[in-house]
Amino acid sequence: MKTCIGVMVAITGLLPAVAAAQEPPVAAVAATAREGRPLIEARGNVEQIELPPGGPPPRMVDGHVNLSGVWFAGRTGRANAWSILPRERVQSDPVPFQPWARARIDAMSQVERQLASPSVSCAPVGTPGMFTMNHGYPSQIVMQSGLFVHLAEADNSWRVVHTDGRPHKPAEELAPLFNGDQTAHWEGDTLLIDSISFDERTWVNGSGWFHSDELHVIERLRRPSMNYLEYQYSVEDPKVLTKPWTSGWDIYTLGSEDLIENFCTNNENIEQLRKLSEIQAGDAQ
Amino acid sequence: MKSLFGLVVGVLLAGAVPATAHHSFSTEFDSAKCSDTIGVLTTVDYQNPHAYVFLDVTNARGATEEVTFQLSSTTNLQRGGADRPTLMRNVGETVTVRGCAARNGEPNRFAASYIILSDGVVQRVGQDVEGFFTVGR
Numbered sequence: 001m002k003t004c005i006g007v008m009v010a011i012t013g014l015l016p017a018v019a020a021a022q023e024p025p026v027a028a029v030a031a032t033a034r035e036g037r038p039l040i041e042a043r044g045n046v047e048q049i050e051l052p053p054g055g056p057p058p059r060m061v062d063g064h065v066n067l068s069g070v071w072f073a074g075r076t077g078r079a080n081a082w083s084i085l086p087r088e089r090v091q092s093d094p095v096p097f098q099p100w101a102r103a104r105i106d107a108m109s110q111v112e113r114q115l116a117s118p119s120v121s122c123a124p125v126g127t128p129g130m131f132t133m134n135h136g137y138p139s140q141i142v143m144q145s146g147l148f149v150h151l152a153e154a155d156n157s158w159r160v161v162h163t164d165g166r167p168h169k170p171a172e173e174l175a176p177l178f179n180g181d182q183t184a185h186w187e188g189d190t191l192l193i194d195s196i197s198f199d200e201r202t203w204v205n206g207s208g209w210f211h212s213d214e215l216h217v218i219e220r221l222r223r224p225s226m227n228y229l230e231y232q233y234s235v236e237d238p239k240v241l242t243k244p245w246t247s248g249w250d251i252y253t254l255g256s257e258d259l260i261e262n263f264c265t266n267n268e269n270i271e272q273l274r275k276l277s278e279i280q281a282g283d284a285q
Numbered sequence: 286m287k288s289l290f291g292l293v294v295g296v297l298l299a300g301a302v303p304a305t306a307h308h309s310f311s312t313e314f315d316s317a318k319c320s321d322t323i324g325v326l327t328t329v330d331y332q333n334p335h336a337y338v339f340l341d342v343t344n345a346r347g348a349t350e351e352v353t354f355q356l357s358s359t360t361n362l363q364r365g366g367a368d369r370p371t372l373m374r375n376v377g378e379t380v381t382v383r384g385c386a387a388r389n390g391e392p393n394r395f396a397a398s399y400i401i402l403s404d405g406v407v408q409r410v411g412q413d414v415e416g417f418f419t420v421g422r
Contacts, residue, residue: 039417039418039419040399040407040417040418041407042399042407042408042409042417042418043365043366043367043406043407043408043409044364044365044366044367044408044409044410045365045409045418046365078364079360079361079364079365081357081361081364081365081412082357082361082365082409082413082418083419084418084419085419086419110309110311110312111312113312114309114312114313122334136361137358137360153360257364260359260360260363260364262333262358262359262360263333264333264334265332265333266330266332266333266334266335267334268335268337268355269313269334269335272313272387272389272391272394273312273313273389275389275390275391276312276313276387276388276389279389279390
């Protein structure tokens with residue numbers, strides 16, 4: 001099974017001669033079914049072993065589905081950052097941006113988009129960003145009757161939402177918040193989280209989708225079986241969109257690991273991107 | 286493992302996208318300018334959003350240069366077996382790091398995809414922009 005990395009060198013032609021001349025380190029390679037390209041078997045690669053449904057979902061004493069657990073995006077119940085397969089795409093309709101909003105997003109270069117992203121700058125990603133951004137990191141949900149607690153590993157963010165269907169705060173008491181003013185209620189076995197009054201610095205997702213102060217987000221969470229959680233979000237924003245939009249259902253699976261502390265304390269990417277932006281600005285002149 | 290590739294590749298590739306992360310790799314680093322660096326691991330900076338390792342490398346003139354490698358986040362590293370003690374055990378040892386160069390022209394700055402540790406283990410430490418680990422890339 002094991003072959004040397006020199007085999008990979010010969011096939012890919014990517015490694016310089018100095019490396020090939022070394023006593024070859026041990027690496028296992030395997031041909032892909034698609035391109036005949038070698039794959040390196042490395043510690044840390046995540047195989048795609050799909051979790052079974054695992055039986056019916058648990059329920060709380062009040063009869064509602066208990067969404068509690070540590071949830072990883074995808075179907076393996078594990079972190080997917082180093083999966084041997086790319087992440088499965090969620091099928092959704094195109095976002096109905098107003099023309100000026102679409103133009104504003106399209107006008108940004110890749111570097112400008114990165115510099116403006118809350119994810120890149122380690123700013124709060126808010127709602128629905130706690131699910132839609134930093135997708136490679138798990139979330140823990142802790143539930144009790146009347147309460148939904150969401151702990152996102154990325155940047156150690158959290159939110160607590162009452163699930164008793166209470167109304168939003170009166171308009172005169174609202175202030176812009178990264179997660180917005182949130183309330184939740186059950187529709188059958190689906191939990192709906194309704195959020196308004198957002199801080200305009202967040203994005204809806206990582207595509208550059210900015211929003212106005214009239215953003216209204218409705219998230220839906222359901223647990224069809226023990227091991228699976230499904231997430232969907234709807235967006236209304238009459239200043240930015242031509243009509244409301246709803247995502248497809250994203251799939252999460254139950255993990256057996258705890259969250260790991262993840263504070264963003266040493267962000268060098270902004271400085272690096274600014275240097276790149278200066279170079280590109282110079283090239284454009 | 287090989288049979289797994291064949292089983293799942295056709296099922297999922299049509300609707301697949303790269304995993305999202307803290308930032309875009311391709312914006313900041315050039316996946317067409319990747320190379321191996323062999324040197325002595327001097328420092329491990331185990332922080333978020335990215336950890337860094339530093340190598341002392343002997344250049345063509347015989348002088349020592351410091352090379353910086355950006356790794357993934359500490360949580361990805363821990364889950365993938367590259368916890369801090371594992372990396373620290375290699376300080377002072379000769380390792381090989383696969384990395385892609387920064388686009389901003391800063392010399393000796395790379396993003397790493399894997400490290401061949403002093404015991405020969407190939408350890409993932411970052412994104413797979415060259416398709417070494419991902420089926421169908």
